[in-house]
Structure formats: structure tokens, C-alpha cells
Amino acid sequence: MRKRIRDFGVEIGELSPGWSNAITDVAGVRVGHTTLMVGEGRLLPGQGPVRTGVTVILPHGDNLFEQKVPAAVFTINGYGKATGFEQVRELGTLEAPVALTNTLNVGLVLDALVGHAIRENPELGIQTSSVNVVVGETNDGYLNDLQGRHVRQEHVLAAIASASDGMVQQGSLGAGAGTMCFGWKGGIGTASRIVPGTSGDFIVGALVQTNFGRRRDLIIRGIPVGRLLKDAPVVESAETGDKGSVMIVLATDAPLESRQLQRLASRANAGLARTGCMLGAESGDFVVVFSTAERILRDQPENIVSRLSIGNEARVMDGLFRAVIECVEEAVLDSLFCAETVIGRDGHVGIALPVDEVMDWINRMVI
């Protein structure tokens, strides 16, 4: 098990992380992974090798279709295939687990989540309305047999079944099994921040699926690590077939309405930028954010409900924005720190970030 960046004594930002420094520090949030690593050698399209998976994020452990949560989405770069965004924009709610996977697998994962919702809600689409499903993706085709769409219903259901709060596994697993970041092996990363408020603290958490960037752009705490590691073996993403993407899921227990959650989401790319992300033209970068502070019950008979909300001008908004930026920055770095080397199709290698060398530079440079 590789260590997280904070295990090396490196702090990102000024806010304190939560207990697990993970999106699951937001009470109730659960994360589950299914990792598919099968076969080796030459790519046989549709057969393998398989280096992919699915990661699910559940706002709470109850029936999400019955107990929706306030949510928002934000598209940094729309060159991607994320689903479910239109309804989140219109209704401001999330009503199913969020799933991340590979880009060509979106349809099957979407269908699997529909199946899951039907199982939990046998009247779905009969007595009730349909269900909206948010699926995000990046292109793991450098290592993975992308055309095979190997993530099937059973893998999605297994990820949901295994989802738990507490520590979140990071690196080369789940939807991050086959992804590349800054020319090294990327994957899943997560982080959290505590935001002090006058009437109690709030928590913000982020989970990212990283699959973007050129080596020489990588920055860690301001240090141009990418350029400094110029002799390290690396895969320039410029040489790969696609430019990758990043999916960002944010959670908070602050009581925010959808419009305010979207403000949080729009800050995520500042966190990316602090790692050296240059927002490439062909990178689909999306943010999904939800609040666990309240649940919006389906089909309430009464017309009017009372909702908690933070005022636009509350000082704590600045803290929440800062927390988003810090979480995203650290989550991206942890996806690199925690990812193991993965050898994929056609002998393509996703090399693990050489953490010792990186720490040499950081220790030399950080004040």
C-alpha cells in the first residue's frame, strides 16, 4: 500500500482535513469500487487486456430515489460523455448513486444503475416517474481494451454493495484502474477539509478520477516536479491516443441549495490548476456536487417545505470555496501518490509516480 502525500508530511492548503481525509468524511457518504484487471499482452479489441473498473459514490445509505439530495453539476470542458446533467440542472437533485467508469462503458453502467434503482423501487416507472442517473467517465484506452466495455451490471452492483464509509482506497483501482495522469499512473484520489463556521463546522470532500496532463506540467505545492523529474521514465500523454479527462465529485454537509452547490463546483478547476492542469482541448472535465444536509423526499403531498440554507454573504462561503480548491488539489496528488504501476494492453505501462524522487525535490524546496 502506497502512502498518501500527507503521510510524507506535505500539507496542501491551510484548512485541516477531516478524519479520513476523504469524501467519506462527509457523514453518510459511501464509496465503492470494482476493479477489473484481466489478461495481458496484445490488444484484442473486445477481449482485453482489461484495465478498468467502476467507482460509485453514494450520498447516503438509504434509498436515493425516495430520499434525493440537493445537487449541482458543472462542466469545465464538455468534451466528454457524462450523463444525467440536464435533470440535475433542472431539478437540483441527485436520485441515484454517482458512477465513474471508462468512456465507452457509460451506456452499460447507466443501464446497470437503472436496474439497481428498479430493484430498490419496484414501482419505478409504473407508479412513479423515471430515474435520472449520473455517470462520469474518462478514457483509459492507453492501458485498457476500451472497446470491450468490460464493466457490466454485476460489477456496478458489486461496487454499490461494497460501498462503505470510512477510509477510501485510492490509486489504480475502480474507475481509476487504467487511467494516466501527468504521464504517470493516475487513478482515484480523495481528500476532505473542515470549514469552521460560526455555528459549527462544515465538511467538504472530493473524489477524483484523474486521467489528464503532460509530465512537464505537474506541480506539487508550487514546485515544478514534472520538469524536475526530467530524466524519469514517463509516458507523455501527447503520445497517447487521447488527451484524457478528469471527473470530480464533491460532497458537503453544508446546507446549500442547488445554485450554491453549483458555485462550489465552479471552483474545482482552481484546484486542478494548482496541480499544473492546463485544461487541454480534448479533456472532458466535469464536476458533480451534492449536499447531505437535507433530503428531498419524493412526491411529498404538501406543497411547501422548510429548507435550511446558508446566506450568500455568509463568511463561511469563502471557506467552502477554499475547501473545494484544496480538496481537489490534494485528491489529484493523492491519485498519483497512491497509484501503483500498471502494465496494460500492448505492453503500455502506466508507471507509478517515483515518490522518493518527488519527495527529494519537495523536501529540498518547500519552505
Added chain:
Amino acid sequence: MRKRIRDFGVEIGELSPGWSNAITDVAGVRVGHTTLMVGEGRLLPGQGPVRTGVTVILPHGDNLFEQKVPAAVFTINGYGKATGFEQVRELGTLEAPVALTNTLNVGLVLDALVGHAIRENPELGIQTSSVNVVVGETNDGYLNDLQGRHVRQEHVLAAIASASDGMVQQGSLGAGAGTMCFGWKGGIGTASRIVPGTSGDFIVGALVQTNFGRRRDLIIRGIPVGRLLKDAPVVESAETGDKGSVMIVLATDAPLESRQLQRLASRANAGLARTGCMLGAESGDFVVVFSTAERILRDQPENIVSRLSIGNEARVMDGLFRAVIECVEEAVLDSLFCAETVIGRDGHVGIALPVDEVMDWINRMVI
């Protein structure tokens, strides 16, 4: 005083109007006009003749900067110069009176509203933040000396000072003094609807500044009145210098958050369509909507407030949408029914809708 369409026994839609059938039926809402009709004859750019004005809509009679209201905006066709939309989108609030005027006068009216906000809040911009001002406009240059920008600070302040609840004057006055609609004289129109809910009724009101359309497109209750009045003298807007626009202000006492108010606003163009509006390429069509159900106090010390809200799936949402469509349809028609003939620059004539002929057709056709 010309009669409203409903005074002729013509009902638009199926919901009942409020007491005044005006935006002021939403308790607290006030409307004020200043009408500028000066000079005659040939256009002397910058001097006259003047056929313009300003109409202000106040969500309540108190200090709006201190007691903001939830709000949203919606752009049907962005070929226009409306101001203040970015902040309403970001913060979901309105913090100054909404003003409507002519297109080149937006800057001076905006400045006048800033002056008004400073007068009411002497610490504005010193101890507090700046103020956001929503100004809408249409192009009344067919009748008016547009370049003269004749609406000045005193006219805006007079409109605010005279703003009142109760009956709203309609037709060729205020921001509608010089506008044209479907080739006849347009102007200000208003209407309201009562929306029955399980826990009490809500009110929706609309006020429009109409300045769009070709004669032959006009439809009243489905009857192609424009084509039927083919021998009536009329000004084809195709012959005028600009294609006009429509500004729509909506108010409701239903407790809706900004996202939901935007949903209401997005329904307004269905009301326009039912009058025959074909959404011309050069027509700037904008909607501003606010709720009076709650006030959002500036700079609240506490972080969390409780807000009332209607659930997305509450049945009453359909009623509110229907009310918007009906209000907008009737308000446009009333702007035509109430507008008197206005002779403007260069002998241009804005001919009043020939109501008797129109009613002949309607009485013959309506079932």
C-alpha cells in the same frame, strides 16, 4: 381610458385573475411610470420628438438593498442590452427596483438606480458591497428620438416615488410610450392569475413592455386577428429600423428558490407564442422573475437560515407554469388593447389596435 380585453368578456386561459388582474396582485409589488411625450414633427437627433419613458417594478415597498428577494432571469433572445443578469444568476436575488426603458437609455437609467440605492443606503460601497441593478429595454426608435436618451435621473426617481400597488396603468405610457407591437401601438400590459394549492392559493403576475411582431402574425385566443384585419391601416415592423423586443417581469408570492423561479421564467415565451410572436432574430426578449414570499436580509450574521420552498414534484408547479403562460399572453394583449394612438418623430404613427373590429372578429369566432 381604453378598456382591457377582459372588459369585453374575453377570457384568456382557464385560471382566474387576481383582484386587479395585474402584477400588483402579488402583495407588496408596486409599479410606477414616468412618461415623456414632448415635441412633434421632424426628428432632430438628441432633441426630439420624445416618445419614451421609464417603468419601474418594486418587489416591495421597503429598502430592497437591505431586504433582497429571491429572483431569476431568463434570456429568450439575447439580442438586447438588459443589465444586471449575471449577478442575479450567481446570487439568485434582486436588490433594486427593476426598470424598463428605451434601448439607448440603459446606462443613464442604471446610473439613476445606483443613485437611488445610494440615497437609501448612505453606506453603500463604503461599508457595504456595491449594488446590482436590473434594467430592461426595447427599441422605441420608430416613434421616439432614441439618440436623445431623454430618460434622466429625475424621471427614474419620479417613477419610483409614484410607484403604487393596486391598479396598474397600461398602454402607451412609461417604458411603453413609444413602442410598437404587431404593427399597432404597443406598450405596457399586465395580468395576474390565482393558482390554487392544497395549502392555500398563490398569485402570479406579469408585466410586459411590448415592442415586437408583424401585423399578420397577431393571434387572439387562437383567432388570426392579424390576417383578418388585412385592410386596417398598420405599420409593418418590417419597415421600421429595428425588429423590437419584449421585456417580461414576473412576480409571485409562491416560495420558490432561484432555480425554480428560473423554471417559471423559461415558460414565458409560450405565452408570447400564443399571441403569434415568432421570436424574430433581432428581438431582444428577456424575463425577470422574483418571489415575494421571503426576504433575504443583507449581511446576516448567522450562517444558516431557514427558507420555505415548494417541492419540485408538488402538483402546484404545473399551475404556476400555466399561470405564467396565461399572464404573459393576456398582458401582451392588454398592452395592445390599452394603447392609444401615438404620433411620433417624422410623422410616424403608432396606430391603436382597432378594438371594435377586433371584437367583431372575436365575437364571431370564439366558441
Added chain:
Amino acid sequence: MRKRIRDFGVEIGELSPGWSNAITDVAGVRVGHTTLMVGEGRLLPGQGPVRTGVTVILPHGDNLFEQKVPAAVFTINGYGKATGFEQVRELGTLEAPVALTNTLNVGLVLDALVGHAIRENPELGIQTSSVNVVVGETNDGYLNDLQGRHVRQEHVLAAIASASDGMVQQGSLGAGAGTMCFGWKGGIGTASRIVPGTSGDFIVGALVQTNFGRRRDLIIRGIPVGRLLKDAPVVESAETGDKGSVMIVLATDAPLESRQLQRLASRANAGLARTGCMLGAESGDFVVVFSTAERILRDQPENIVSRLSIGNEARVMDGLFRAVIECVEEAVLDSLFCAETVIGRDGHVGIALPVDEVMDWINRMVI
């Protein structure tokens, strides 16, 4: 075969339709349907009865991934599950057939289109980037076993294989097999308009999947047919489990960039409004639009290409907008006129519009 509304001598709007009065009048556009009508009687979720299908619209008959077309999307009401919108917004292109289906089937249809793109482009996701797929949907659960997701890969491929230009079948087939509109049987409708320009004519076409509305709101050419047919047997959608939706696909041969195509798309709801559509809260209403005037080749080596474009202020823009409104209005009406009665699950009946009675009223009323 039921007759179209125009076969009864009823003209909608003032522009002339193209040769087939169908979206396929835009040269190159192809439409294909697969209709699934299997089983009868009581709903056995997952088994049937099946009353659904898929309709595909292809901008041209060549490889769409290699030869993309300029495109845009517009969301009238985002309460729906349409996919692929983010990338169309970002890149302004369509690169796969557009498919319409039932709401829970979106995942499988999306996956089928990915499979189709892989078959046509064996290097997809290996040497090239991923593919973006636009799928639209409405909820046909009143008649159909929605949970069964009966539209499978073979059905999508069959629809594509059978897609042709020329006449388009309308009514209760393809994605419209199980839909309801204004309380009667809805389905697929299409129409087209010729827009005269100074340098030649343009064509605009629309295809709709109608699944919305209450009986008493239906308007045909301004006549409140819905209220007039008050004794006709009908299904009030208010009594059904869902409020339905409408999907609108627009095509044109006018050379428009994505931003301008979006302007066209935003006019579609005026066409809906003219049929009495009240844009219900729970109706997902989406528009997809593309131009066939130019093809955007994938991965062009050169940086700069020359593109044709219509100026913002060209008079023909008004004509294109008008054409959109007229096409959508007529396509909705044709979906009703052409739909046959369909008996679905649990004995639910989608009754065909009683055209004779409707025409009685129209003939009596239209001037």
C-alpha cells in the same frame, strides 16, 4: 394508413413545406424506426406487454464519426435523461446518429450506438478519441413495460440499417409506439418548410416524439379542439403516472455555426406552445439541431478551415426561425393525426385522435 393533417387541406403557418413535408426533405437526412409491439394484457414488469421502439435520425449516409456535422442542443425542460448534450455544447458537432427511445432504455440504446460506431470505425478509442452519442427519450410507461428496457442492440442496428430518405412513417411506431399526447395516442411526427433566401432556398425539417399534454389544452390552428371534443373518450395524462415529454430533432441545410443552430433550437417551444403545450413541470423537453451544409472532418491535419456561415443580421434568419416554429407545430399535429389506437399494458388504451370530429370543428371554425 391514416392521413396527415395537410391531407385534409389544413395548412399550418405561411411557409411552404418541402417535397415530403418531412425532416428528410433536408437532403441526406435519413430516418429509421424499429417498433416493438409484443404481448398483451397485464403488466409483468420486465416481460411485457411491449409497446415501445427506437427511432434514429442520421444527418447523412456516410460515416458520421469521420464526417461530423455542425450541431447544437437546447433544453426546454431538463426533467429528462437525454445524453450527449455536454459535448455538443462544447464542440458544436454531432458524430453519431441521434436516437429516440423510452426513458429507461437510454443506457442500452447509448451502448448500441457506441457499438455501431466501433463497427464503422474499428480504431475508435484505440487510435482515435471516444465517440459522443445523443439519445433522447420520453416515458411510454402508460402503455409499455418500461422496466423491461426491451430495445436492444439489434433493434437499434435494424433502425439504422433501415433508415432512408424520402417519406417518413409517422404515428404509433418507433420511439412513438407507446407515447401519449394531449390524452390521445401520440407518436412520431415530422414536417418541413422551405425558407426563401436571396441566394437560394433553405430547408428546415423537424421530427418529434410526442408524449405530453392534457386533452383540454390541445389547440389546432388556434381552435381549442381539446375543449371542443369534451365528450370524446380520452386519457387525461393527469391520471397517468408520468407527465410525459417531447423530443424535437431539427435539421437544416442552411450553413449555420453551432451558436446559430442553438438559436434555431430555442425557437422550437414556440411551435409547441401553438399546439397548446403548457410545458408541464415533469415533462422533459429537449431539442437537437444539426446542419447538413458542411461536414467537419475528424482530425484534420491543417489548422484552419473555411466555413460557410449566414450573417447574424441576414434577413433569412427570421425565416429560419419561423420555419422551426411551423415545422414543430405541424409535426406535433401530424403525430396525433397519424397515430393509430394502441392497447397496451393492463388494458390501458391510447386512443387515436378522432380525426373526423376534429375536422368537423376545424372546417367549421377555420377562416
Added chain:
Amino acid sequence: MRKRIRDFGVEIGELSPGWSNAITDVAGVRVGHTTLMVGEGRLLPGQGPVRTGVTVILPHGDNLFEQKVPAAVFTINGYGKATGFEQVRELGTLEAPVALTNTLNVGLVLDALVGHAIRENPELGIQTSSVNVVVGETNDGYLNDLQGRHVRQEHVLAAIASASDGMVQQGSLGAGAGTMCFGWKGGIGTASRIVPGTSGDFIVGALVQTNFGRRRDLIIRGIPVGRLLKDAPVVESAETGDKGSVMIVLATDAPLESRQLQRLASRANAGLARTGCMLGAESGDFVVVFSTAERILRDQPENIVSRLSIGNEARVMDGLFRAVIECVEEAVLDSLFCAETVIGRDGHVGIALPVDEVMDWINRMVI
């Protein structure tokens, strides 16, 4: 005259700047300032002291209303009062100089630009349509008598008259006369980058009006200068009445349509983030971008024009995005490096960045 950051040998990013390292490196672009620094001592609202101004950016030296340029806008944080955005979104063009000023002065500056357009186009609003004006702003009330709205028509016209290509003056002048950035004196900054393409180079330029940030967040080339300068006298913006904002104007000679320009604009905040900007809740952050590659003639008789465009997948898009990020980062830093100390109202001091100390740290840390 203070030196720019690059004069100290500090390079930002990897692309080369243009000749002047200014937005005016984009051929034809002109910049003009009017600076108002009048009075001293205690704030007398409406009278002074005055520490403000206006900066104008002209895409070319000809009549902009007659020869519009492709343009786009992007709102990072809509808590601001920028005008003219709706029409740029709808039509994709800029048709007047862009002006930057203080937040309460937007109305008068807008009106002055309308006056300027009328003077250049005597038929404006008579034979032609109205004119759309883009004005940006930040709140300079910490130093300036904001309520006075001291920027009048003559100041705007003087800025336009003095606008020139070549070197751009930076720091405490024009719209940056009274602004604060990271607790030090901010102001106007600019930079440019050359983007190599296969068929020739493109230029991207940025001009910023900086008025945001807390001291301890400032980062220069990754070095946390803000925290390192912990003993330097500084004004924490947290103590001032407003949180400030940043206006960003981008120019390029690359032939991009509006949709693509918006993609450029959406990258600007990554440049901000690299300076330590944390995108505070109350900071209105806006981007305006235009291309000089082509001019869009008003009211062209012909319908179809040929437009140059870069393909979505052209490799040069990544370079253009990188250029935006680097330009914005350097322009913000130059606004700090070039700004002189300004003493404003009530003895408030905008202290110039202690460049020697900063360079000590940078020289010690940069590799």
C-alpha cells in the same frame, strides 16, 4: 517606472511572449487609459478623494459598429455588474470598445460608450439597430470615493482617443488606479504569448484589472510569496468592505468562432488560480474575449459569408488554451509588479508590492 516581472528574469510558463508582452501584440488591438487621482484625506461621499479611472480596449482602430469582431464572454463568478454579456452570447460579436471602470460607474461609462457609438454612426438607432456595450468593473472603494462615480463621458472619450497599440502602461492607472490585489496595490496588467501552429503562429493577449485576494494566498511561480512576506505591511482585503473582483480581457488573431472563443475564456481562471486566487464568494470575475482574424460587417446584403475557423481537434487549440493561462497568470503578476503605492480616501494606503523582497524569495527558490 516600475519594472515588469519579466524584467527581473522571471519567466511565467513555457510559451514566448510577443514583442511588447501585451494584449496589443495582437495586431490592431489598442488600449487607452484615463486616470483620475484628485483630492486627499477624508472621504466626502460624492466629492472625493478620487482614485479611479477607465481603461478601454479596442479590437481594431476602425468603426466597430460597422466592423464587428467575433467574441465571447465567460462568467467565473457572477457577483458583479458587467454589462452587454447577453448580446455577446446570442450573436457572438463585439461592436464597441470594451471599457473597464469602477463598480458604481458602470451606468455612466455605458452611456458614454453609447454616445461614442452615436458620434461614429449618426444613423445609429435611426436607420440601424441599437448598439451593445460591454463594460466591466471592480470595486475600488477602499481607496476611491466610489459613490462619486467620477468617471464621466469626457474621460471615456479621452481614453478612446488616446488608445494606441504598442506598449501598454500597467499598474496604478486607468481602471486600476484604485484597485487592490492580494493586499497590495493592484491595477492593470497585461501579457501575451506566441502559439506556434503548423501554418503560422498565432498570438494571444490578456489585459486584467486586478482587485482581489488576501496577502497570504499570493503565489509567484509556485512560491508562496504571500506567506513568506509575512512581516511586510499589507492590507488584508478581509478587512475592507468588499472582496474585490477581476476583469479579464483576452484577444487573439486566431480565427475562432464564438463557441471556440468561449472555450478560451473558460481557461482564464486557471491562470488566476496559479497566482493563488481563491475565487472568493463576493468577487465578480468576468472574461471577455475577441478574435481579430475576421471582421463581421454590419447588415451584409448577402446571406452567406465564408469564415475561417480552426478545427476543434487541431493541435493548436491546446496551445491557445495554454497561452490564455500563461497570459492571465503573468498579467496578474505584472499588475502587482508595476503598481505604485497609492494613498486614498481616509488615509487608506494601497502599498506597492515590495518587489525587492519578492525577488529575494524568488531568486532563492526558483530552480
